[in-house]
Every structure is written in C-alpha cells, then in structure tokens.
Amino acid sequence: MMRLTGRRRAAAGRDSEDRLYRSRLDRTIMTTLLIAMAVLWLVPIASAIDRALVFNGWRNFSEVITGDIGGITLWQTYWNSFAIAALHAVMVIAVSSLAGYGFAKFEFRGKELMYYVTLVFLAVPATSVLVPLFFITRELDLRDTYLGVAMAEASLTMPFGVLLMRNFADTIPDTYIEAASMDGASHLRTFSGVFLPMSRPALLSLGSLSVMWSLQDFLFPALLLSDHGKTTAAQAVFRFKEYLAVTPDDIGKYNASLVLLAVPALVVVVASLRFITRGLAAGGIKE
Amino acid sequence: MPSLALEGLTKSYDGATEAVSKVTLTVADGEFLVLLGPSGCGKSTLLRMIAGLETVTSGELSIDGRSVANVHPRDRDIAMVFQNYALYPHMTVRKNLAYPLKLGGVPKSERNARVEQTAALLEIDSELERRPGSLSGGQRQRVAMGRALVREPSVFLMDEPLSNLDARLRMQMRSEISQIQRRLAITTVYVTHDQVEAMTMADRVVVMNKGRVQQIGEPTEVYEHPANLFVAGFIGSPPMNFFGARCAGGVVTVAGREIAPAGTLEADSAGSVTGVEAVVGVRPEQIQFGAAGPDELAMAGKVAAVETLGAETLCHVQVDLPGVTVEAGEVTQGDAGANSLLVRTPGNRSDLSGQDAELRVAVGSLHVFDPSTGKTVVSRHGTPRDEPRGSEAENRRGLEDSQT
Numbered sequence: 001m002m003r004l005t006g007r008r009r010a011a012a013g014r015d016s017e018d019r020l021y022r023s024r025l026d027r028t029i030m031t032t033l034l035i036a037m038a039v040l041w042l043v044p045i046a047s048a049i050d051r052a053l054v055f056n057g058w059r060n061f062s063e064v065i066t067g068d069i070g071g072i073t074l075w076q077t078y079w080n081s082f083a084i085a086a087l088h089a090v091m092v093i094a095v096s097s098l099a100g101y102g103f104a105k106f107e108f109r110g111k112e113l114m115y116y117v118t119l120v121f122l123a124v125p126a127t128s129v130l131v132p133l134f135f136i137t138r139e140l141d142l143r144d145t146y147l148g149v150a151m152a153e154a155s156l157t158m159p160f161g162v163l164l165m166r167n168f169a170d171t172i173p174d175t176y177i178e179a180a181s182m183d184g185a186s187h188l189r190t191f192s193g194v195f196l197p198m199s200r201p202a203l204l205s206l207g208s209l210s211v212m213w214s215l216q217d218f219l220f221p222a223l224l225l226s227d228h229g230k231t232t233a234a235q236a237v238f239r240f241k242e243y244l245a246v247t248p249d250d251i252g253k254y255n256a257s258l259v260l261l262a263v264p265a266l267v268v269v270v271a272s273l274r275f276i277t278r279g280l281a282a283g284g285i286k287e
Numbered sequence: 288m289p290s291l292a293l294e295g296l297t298k299s300y301d302g303a304t305e306a307v308s309k310v311t312l313t314v315a316d317g318e319f320l321v322l323l324g325p326s327g328c329g330k331s332t333l334l335r336m337i338a339g340l341e342t343v344t345s346g347e348l349s350i351d352g353r354s355v356a357n358v359h360p361r362d363r364d365i366a367m368v369f370q371n372y373a374l375y376p377h378m379t380v381r382k383n384l385a386y387p388l389k390l391g392g393v394p395k396s397e398r399n400a401r402v403e404q405t406a407a408l409l410e411i412d413s414e415l416e417r418r419p420g421s422l423s424g425g426q427r428q429r430v431a432m433g434r435a436l437v438r439e440p441s442v443f444l445m446d447e448p449l450s451n452l453d454a455r456l457r458m459q460m461r462s463e464i465s466q467i468q469r470r471l472a473i474t475t476v477y478v479t480h481d482q483v484e485a486m487t488m489a490d491r492v493v494v495m496n497k498g499r500v501q502q503i504g505e506p507t508e509v510y511e512h513p514a515n516l517f518v519a520g521f522i523g524s525p526p527m528n529f530f531g532a533r534c535a536g537g538v539v540t541v542a543g544r545e546i547a548p549a550g551t552l553e554a555d556s557a558g559s560v561t562g563v564e565a566v567v568g569v570r571p572e573q574i575q576f577g578a579a580g581p582d583e584l585a586m587a588g589k590v591a592a593v594e595t596l597g598a599e600t601l602c603h604v605q606v607d608l609p610g611v612t613v614e615a616g617e618v619t620q621g622d623a624g625a626n627s628l629l630v631r632t633p634g635n636r637s638d639l640s641g642q643d644a645e646l647r648v649a650v651g652s653l654h655v656f657d658p659s660t661g662k663t664v665v666s667r668h669g670t671p672r673d674e675p676r677g678s679e680a681e682n683r684r685g686l687e688d689s690q691t
Contacts, residue, residue, distance in 0.1 A: 176373050181340070
C-alpha cells in the first residue's frame with residue numbers, strides 16, 4: 001500500500017481545501033448572480049401587482065374576476081385563449097410528428113432540400129406574412145373563428161415542430177420501425193403504434209410549447225378576431241384598456257386585469273416545465 | 288424441399304460496388320445456418336435481404352418454394368431477432384409478444400394462449416407484465432426470441448443476437464438458442480462475427496468476405512479443410528500460422544523437405560507478385576515440441592514469449608522460415624527473414640520462455656495455399672482441393688459463382 005509522507009499529506013490536504021474553497025466561492029458567486037437576475041425579472045411583476053392594488057386594494061382583482069368588462073368576462077378570455085391554444089397544439093403536433101417521422105425514417109428524392117426549406121421558415125417574422133395570412137384566412141371564411149387563428153399561428157410554429165420531431169425521430173433506432181414492419185404493421189400503424197408512443201417526451205414538449213406560445217400570441221388574435229366575444233387573454237390586454245383605463249379609479253382594476261391575464265401562460269409553463277426540458281434534451285442526444 | 292433458397296443474390300447500393308455478390312445457397316428445413324465473417328463482409332446485408340428490409344439488386348430468393356424477392360417483409364412468413372432486440376419500450380412483455388399476432392388478426396383468446404405458451408417455453412412467464420426497460424439483458428434476449436417464435440414463422444432470422452451480452456450470459460444463451468432451435472426444428476439463419484458461436488451452434492457455416500461467399504460447410508469441415516487463405520486465417524483462435532515455401536520440380540518444399548505435390552500451383556501461379564512461391568499454413572495445436580519423426584517436419588527456434596491461459600499455453604516461437612503477411616485472405620508481402628510461429632501446448636509451460644526449442648509438425652497436417660489466388664492447393668491430411676467443398680451441389684455452384 002502506498003503511504004504518504006507528512007509533507008505530501010499536507011500538500012494533498014491543501015489541494016483539497018483549495019478545491020473546496022474554490023467550489024464554495026463559485027457557488028456563492030453563482031447564487032448571488034442568480035438572485036440578482038431573479039430580482040430583475042421580478043421587478044416588473046412586483047410593480048404590476050403594486051399598481052394593481054392602487055385605490056381599492058385586492059378588491060380590484062375580485063371585481064375583474066367577477067365582473068363584465070366591455071361585454072366579456074375574464075373567464076371567457078381564458079376559454080378563448082385555451083381553445084385556440086389547444087387547436088394550435090393539435091395541429092402542430094399532428095403535422096410535425098408526421099413530417100419528422102417522414103424526414104427521419106424515409107428516403108425520398110429531395111428530402112434534405114425540403115427539410116432545409118422548411119427550416120428556413122424559422123427565420124420568417126410573423127409581421128412579414130401577416131397580410132397574406134389575413135387574406136388566406138378571409139378566403140377560407142375562417143375570420144373570427146378559433147380555427148383561423150390557430151392555423152395562422154401553426155404556420156409559424158410548425159418549422160420548429162418539424163425540427164424538434166425530426167431530431168427526436170433520429171434518436172429512435174430504425175430497428176424499431178423495421179421490427180414493426182416485420183411484425184406486420186403498415187406505415188400508419190408503425191407511426192401510431194410504435195413511433196408516437198416512443199416520442200412521448202418530444203410530443204409533450206412540443207405540445208406544451210405550442211400552448212404556451214399561443215397563449216402569449218397577441219398579433220394573430222388582434223388581426224383575425226374582431227368579435228369581442230372571442231377576445232383572447234393576450235388580446236384583452238389591449239381591449240380592456242378601452243373600458244378600464246379611462247378613469248383614475250379604474251387604473252387599479254386595469255392593472256389587476258393585466259396581472260390576471262398573464263396567469264394562464266404562467267400556469268402552463270409551471271405545469272409543463274418538466275416536459276419541455278425533458279423533450280428538448282431528449283432530442284439532442286443520439287443514443 | 289429446401290426451406291430457403293438464394294440464387295445469385297446481389298446487392299449494390301451505387302450500381303458499381305457490390306455489398307453482397309452472387310450468393311447462391313440453400314437452407315434445408317429445420318437447419319441452423321450461420322453467416323460468419325468480419326465486420327463489413329455483407330453478412331448482415333444478406334440477412335436483411337432475406338428479411339425484406341433491403342431490396343434485392345439481382346438474383347432470386349424463395350421461401351418454401353415461393354419467390355419472395357419483391358414481397359413485403361410482413362408477407363414473407365419470417366421473423367427476426369435484432370441485434371438491439373428492438374423491443375417496444377412502451378409495451379409490457381405480454382404486449383410485445385402479442386403485437387405480431389394482433390397485427391396478424393389472431394383472435395384474442397388464441398393470442399393469449401400462444402403468448403403464454405411461448406413465455407413458458409422461454410421461461411419468461413413470470414415477467415409478462417413487466418416493461419423491457421426493467422428486464423436484464425438475458426431476459427430481453429428471451430423476449431426478443433419470443434416475439435419472433437410466437438408467430439411460428441417458416442424461417443427465423445437472427446442478427447448478432449448475443450453481441451450485447453456479457454461473456455458468461457452469451458455462453459448460456461448460445462446453448463439455450465441451440466436447444467430451442469433443435470426442439471422446434473425451425474429453419475434458422477444466424478449472423479455473427481464470433482466464430483465460437485458459429486462453430487458451436489451451426490449445422491453449416493457460410494464464411495463471407497467482401498460480399499462473397501468464401502466457403503460453405505459443416506463447422507469441423509470449415510476448420511479442418513479451409514477453402515482458401517481467408518477462411519484458414521479467419522477460422523480458429525488463435526489463428527493459423529502461415530509461412531512461405533518453395534515450389535519447384537512439381538513439389539512444395541519447406542526447409543528443404545518435400546511436403547506436398549504442387550498440383551496446379553506451379554503451372555498456374557508460382558512466383559507471383561508477392562515473391563512467395565507457396566504459402567503453408569498450420570494450426571497452432573498441430574505444432575509440438577520435440578524431435579521430429581519420419582513423417583514430420585522439423586523446425587528449430589527460440590521461444591520469444593509465453594502466454595499462460597491456465598489449461599493451455601500459447602508460445603511465440605521465432606523460427607528460421609520465410610514469413611508472409613496475410614491480410615484479409617491476401618498475401619500482401621513476402622519476407623525472407625525469420626518468422627514467428629504460435630504454438631498451442633497443453634498445461635502450464637511458462638518454463639519455456641526464452642528457451643531454444645525443437646518443433647515438429649506432421650506433414651499431413653500442413654495446408655498449402657496458392658499465394659496469388661489464395662485458394663487451397665493441399666488441405667490438411669493431404670486432401671487435394673481441386674474442387675471447393677460444400678455439402679450440396681447448389682452450394683458448390685454458388686461458391687464458384689461468387690468467386691468469379
């Protein structure tokens with residue numbers, strides 16, 4: 001057995017103390033930075049809550065929750081937002097999973113070109129396709145419908161969805177698809193019975209992100225929904241201003257509505273953070 | 288009637304190079320055939336062509352007399368065990384086993400009965416409600432076999448199914464697979480690069496290299512009568528020793544001693560580009576220490592290194608014989624200098640290290656190869672090798688086709 005001399009032992013001890021000291025110092029610096037960042041993020045939220053309490057205190061919140069604001073309740077805006085978000089997520093998942101599976105598991109002429117063309121649309125800003133999307137939706141008679149907004153949103157989310165699903169599909173060994181084929185499964189059966197269940201982490205991640213992005217979307221609802229009854233939570237931030245921000249007394253209520261309108265997206269993020277991170281990480285690992 | 292028949296089966300991805308070239312062979316009903324060769328030799332591609340997972344560039348493929356070259360995998364009446372098992376991770380063992388039956392439209396009651404029966408056969412009946420992720424490597428292997436067996440296919444394909452298991456489990460599963468295959472008498476094509484698996488499990492072995500069949504035969508036949516330099520060097524662990532020999536006056540001579548008639552060797556190719564007139568091969572266990580008798584070749588040398596394996600010892604002996612470099616069955620270089628022979632001797636002989644040694648080898652156990660074509664000219668026990676060996680006329684024809 002190797003025995004350490006006194007001097008060596010002392011040096012080894014100093015070395016481990018140095019490492020411990022360094023890790024403690026690192027930890028302290030990192031914690032301080034994280035707290036500083038959290039405070040920076042919290043300042044606007046805290047400020048919004050503070051402004052929401054002016055004049056009537058917590059009553060501002062209860063009145064916004066129970067009251068009717070310009071012909072629509074807060075709950076109706078929640079419902080509208082979630083209906084569009086759900087449709088959006090279903091469309092994105094359906095198209096992206098099929099496309100991702102196809103790009104990853106089939107060989108066909110022009111495959112890579114088509115894939116890269118799809119990815120190029122990741123860089124297209126929503127504002128540049130706003131006018132065409134407005135006319136397409138109008139031609140399809142989908143203005144003032146949940147489906148119309150969801151389709152417009154999906155057109156911009158799908159390139160990311162295809163990217164995520166193809167990356168994930170690439171990590172699923174081809175032998176699963178071949179095994180299903182030998183077991184007697186058709187392409188569609190392999191997709192639904194083998195690929196989709198195995199892609200659960202990526203599908204949950206994509207679904208959660210799709211819902212979150214749709215809940216946050218202001219542009220397409222503002223463009224395509226003129227019916228007050230279909231106002232979404234994000235859109236209501238603008239519409240409630242017309243009814244609540246006119247008198248100084250209502251300023252508190254308006255700020256309370258702003259805080260409450262952020263709640264759905266916040267709830268979705270908190271509830272699905274686990275799926276989002278797991279799905280995104282799974283797509284990046286080649287097993 | 289053969290269960291599986293391949294006629295000139297060829298696969299080319301780019302139209303120029305052939306991953307599998309003109310393979311002709313038949314597999315009898317209930318036979319265990321092993322495709323053996325190094326990585327990239329085309330054995331897995333050939334298996335995938337039989338499975339229908341790769342398209343056939345040219346040639347014929349039939350199962351039970353029915354041409355299936357253009358038939359979808361699900362309609363070929365075959366089942367396959369994949370190297371990574373490919374068990375569906377979201378299904379229980381029961382559902383994994385039942386899945387092919389469900390897709391085949393088998394009624395639920397019959398499905399359950401067959402799953403239970405297969406699980407009992409493979410001793411996994413207590414694991415039916417577990418998911419593959421919670422099973423050990425050996426259990427997963429059994430489930431993968433079960434999923435293939437439950438369909439009662441005409442042909443059972445296995446693609447290196449033991450390569451993910453540790454050595455001990457591999458040995459156990461080797462014996463179990465052999466027993467199950469013999470009990471069910473199911474026609475099996477098994478791919479491996481492990482010659483121990485091939486030698487212990489196969490009824491016949493197909494040795495492949497560079498997409499071509501090198502030899503087809505029973506394991507002992509392939510070991511004792513290799514058709515060419517590649518088979519001689521690939522089969523056997525430790526591998527066969529090779530050294531150069533003279534070829535003149537109609538005989539092959541080593542160290543001045545005549546060992547075999549040259550046959551076609553002298554007329555065809557003696558004195559080839561490598562500078563080697565003939566290549567002689569001898570298995571390490573055929574060389575012994577001691578003075579040579581009348582029918583033996585004597586060699587003198589020095590034991591350079593000793594590897595003790597417990598029951599036996601491997602000795603590296605430097606001898607004064609012309610060396611040759613054999614790579615993938617081809618003589619790439621002749622060397623007039625000293626050569627190192629590997630000698631396998633029973634017991635612990637670590638005392639031999641550094642000693643001068645006399646070696647003897649029975650002349651009848653020497654193999655003689657043509658250095659330019661690699662073909663065997665004289666096989667062990669002096670068997671002339673004018674024709675490649677194979678158990679059937681079709682195999683002989685296939686071998687000839689694949690070597691042209």
